Amino acid sequence: MNDGDGGAGSTAPRKRSDARRNERTLLDAAAAVFVTSGVEAPVRDIAARAGVGVATIYRHFPTRADLIIAVYRHQVEACAEAGPALLESSATPHAALERWVNLFVDFLVTKHGLAAVLRSDDPGFGALHAYFIDRLLPVCARLLEAAATAGEIRADVDAYELMRGVGNLCIGADNDPRYDARRLVELVIAGLRVRR
Amino acid sequence: MNDGDGGAGSTAPRKRSDARRNERTLLDAAAAVFVTSGVEAPVRDIAARAGVGVATIYRHFPTRADLIIAVYRHQVEACAEAGPALLESSATPHAALERWVNLFVDFLVTKHGLAAVLRSDDPGFGALHAYFIDRLLPVCARLLEAAATAGEIRADVDAYELMRGVGNLCIGADNDPRYDARRLVELVIAGLRVRR
């Protein structure tokens, strides 16, 4: 949470320089390994890539979830911020919702194995699940609400359920040419529409 | 495939009695353990429950997928056979499709962890994936085709993609009270309908 150099200037003891350097190195290494081997790549691989010992990973990122969060934080933030922007720039709330969901799906399917781990009941990934929910659920809820208010979609859809469902649909969407998650998600979005 | 007592009387050397007994015992034990601990329960747990050594499991079921298949074969068969029956007994092909998909979903969500393993890219589960596809895909395709012919749904939906999507939606549907896979699947089915 606190990287040691910014902060509110309160009780942050500023980390040692090698610690900060390693943290950065680890993030880069993890990002690289995630691209080639997926987010479930062995910890040792990431450590080797970064040229550090495995314990250093655990020291900086107590759970694997923390590491994944740190690696993708920027992109998740961008996705979260895109919500309101899309709502403003789109012709209709439904269009905004659709575009936002596509953004989310594109993010998930390009990160090998991320969707699979997002819903994992493994307590080790609880933090990851929580982060995504905390950050994106309100955005999704806002879009849903706007579309429902505009009478474009059913009012009985729960944002959590939708996000969870979309996340699930993205699982394994890489490495299977016969399966296109985007099409299925599109089907769900179509199912949301009120029948006229 | 061949349990050693039936067969075409060709080259089946009839297995030893203890082997047959253990196979049955293992199936029962696995079924029991799957109910309480899910299909990803440790091999040792299943062996212990059956009162046999771990090697005995591997001897009878070379991969975990083979064991899972054997345990659920009856139910999968029943699901497959329900397809044509529903098509005949339902008012419309679309109704039959909906009911069949619900059957499939009910099956998946009541088997802890099965959906998660069904789509797994782990080669060890390839046989499981293949079995489900082999057995159920034609049934699903038939229902889709009938509904499409009747003009009730889009004609551009691929059966594989639908099954895969439905399977994905069922992942983790147990142990999360906020997530109801049935509702999401319903949304997909609704999305299939042609807009009038």
Add this chain to the structure above:
DNA sequence: TATCGTTTCGGAACACGGTTCCGTTTGCTC
């Protein structure tokens, strides 16, 4: 029923990945 060859068994051993521990090193402060 006693013997023997073969099948099957059981558990130890191995492989592999996550996680923790501890002696050593490094950076910071004085």
Add this chain to the structure above:
DNA sequence: GAGCAAACGGAACCGTGTTCCGAAACGATA
């Protein structure tokens, strides 16, 4: 430069899947 705390690295530990091999059980034969 000395002292101290933070941080490090890699060995060790643990749980799980998988394989190996000596022992036991089976069933045919005499």
